[in-house]
Amino acid sequence: LRNCRICKKEAIVYINYANISLCSEHFIEFYERKIFKILKQLDLRNKCILVALSGGKDSVALLFALYKLQAIFNYKLKVLHIDLGIGDYSKRSLEVSAKLTEKLNIPLIVFDLKKEFGWSIHDAVKIIRKPACSICGLVKRWVMNKVAIENECDYVATGHNIDDVNTFVLKAMLTYRPEDIIRLPRPILKPNLEVKLAGRIRPQFYATERENLLYTLVNGLDTVSIECPLARDAKSKKYRQIWEEIDKVNPVGKINFVNTIIKIIDKLDTGEMSDIKLCKICGYPTYSRDICTFCSMRMRIDSKLKNEES
Numbered sequence: 219l220r221n222c223r224i225c226k227k228e229a230i231v232y233i234n235y236a237n238i239s240l241c242s243e244h245f246i247e248f249y250e251r252k253i254f255k256i257l258k259q260l261d262l263r264n265k266c267i268l269v270a271l272s273g274g275k276d277s278v279a280l281l282f283a284l285y286k287l288q289a290i291f292n293y294k295l296k297v298l299h300i301d302l303g304i305g306d307y308s309k310r311s312l313e314v315s316a317k318l319t320e321k322l323n324i325p326l327i328v329f330d331l332k333k334e335f336g337w338s339i340h341d342a343v344k345i346i347r348k349p350a351c352s353i354c355g356l357v358k359r360w361v362m363n364k365v366a367i368e369n370e371c372d373y374v375a376t377g378h379n380i381d382d383v384n385t386f387v388l389k390a391m392l393t394y395r396p397e398d399i400i401r402l403p404r405p406i407l408k409p410n411l412e413v414k415l416a417g418r419i420r421p422q423f424y425a426t427e428r429e430n431l432l433y434t435l436v437n438g439l440d441t442v443s444i445e446c447p448l449a450r451d452a453k454s455k456k457y458r459q460i461w462e463e464i465d466k467v468n469p470v471g472k473i474n475f476v477n478t479i480i481k482i483i484d485k486l487d488t489g490e491m492s493d494i495k496l497c498k499i500c501g502y503p504t505y506s507r508d509i510c511t512f513c514s515m516r517m518r519i520d521s522k523l524k525n526e527e528s
């Protein structure tokens with residue numbers, strides 16, 4: 219490690235794609251500037267942002283950075299923690315989330331799946347024959363949107379990093395799922411309140427996993443270090459390792475990869491968003507079908523649990 223490019227003090231990190239070494243103070247500045255660049259594309263004055271906080275490094279870094287940038291943009295912050303009911307992992311996640319929001323004095327909304335639905339993710343994965351992470355993702359998206367709308371929040375902010383996005387795209391390509399790429403999560407999705415759809419912001423879209431972790435460390439923030447036990451065998455982890463190899467060959471490759479994909483899909487007019495309706499059961503948005511994917515899954519789980527009771 220060399221000295222900090224800016225102040226010449228001892229560096230704590232080398233950012234390979236930018237070829238710079240930074241001290242902790244200037245790393246914080248570098249990191250927050252990335253978040254700033256995404257947020258400045260929106261007029262956030264007096265808007266409410268609901269931050270989805272799991273307690274992991276990504277969302278902890280996200281909340282802390284949004285908290286620090288609040289004075290510049292003048293938005294309001296609320297925090298949502300979804301209690302997934304996955305044993306000790308969930309207990310620890312709630313603990314970390316409660317502690318951080320208390321420290322920052324931001325209201326915390328806890329959505330407990332078992333209390334609200336009568337089943338947890340742990341129960342759902344035993345019934346639905348799909349990978350745990352995809353069931354969990356579907357439930358989370360529905361809950362985040364519902365809680366945002368009910369609490370008059372314009373946007374939901376989530377902690378996706380560039381490694382998540384790239385792994386998602388690579389996996390979609392290698393498993394021939396072009397529809398996943400067309401629906402690629404973007405840094406910003408504007409709200410459409412007419413159809414009860416809150417906007418989405420992914421402020422860490424261009425931050426790496428390592429940068430998120432480092433940001434929590436230099437700010438002395440506690441995070442959940444245990445991994446979700448249900449994600450243990452997730453295929454994504456294997457695809458993720460491929461990126462480590464690519465990173466050695468071309469450090470700018472990650473950024474170029476995602477920007478190439480975005481440029482291509484921006485040229486396509488998929489007409490996807492125009493076909494938006496309200497779900498006949500929950501009243502939240504659904505694409506093309508009458509009943510949203512979440513409600514269809516919920517009905518299957520509920521009927522299975524009912525059968526088991528009788």
Ligand SMILES: [Zn+2]
Nearest residue numbers: 222225241244
């Ligand atoms: Zn410095």
Ligand SMILES: [Zn+2]
Nearest residue numbers: 497500510513
């Ligand atoms: Zn529904």
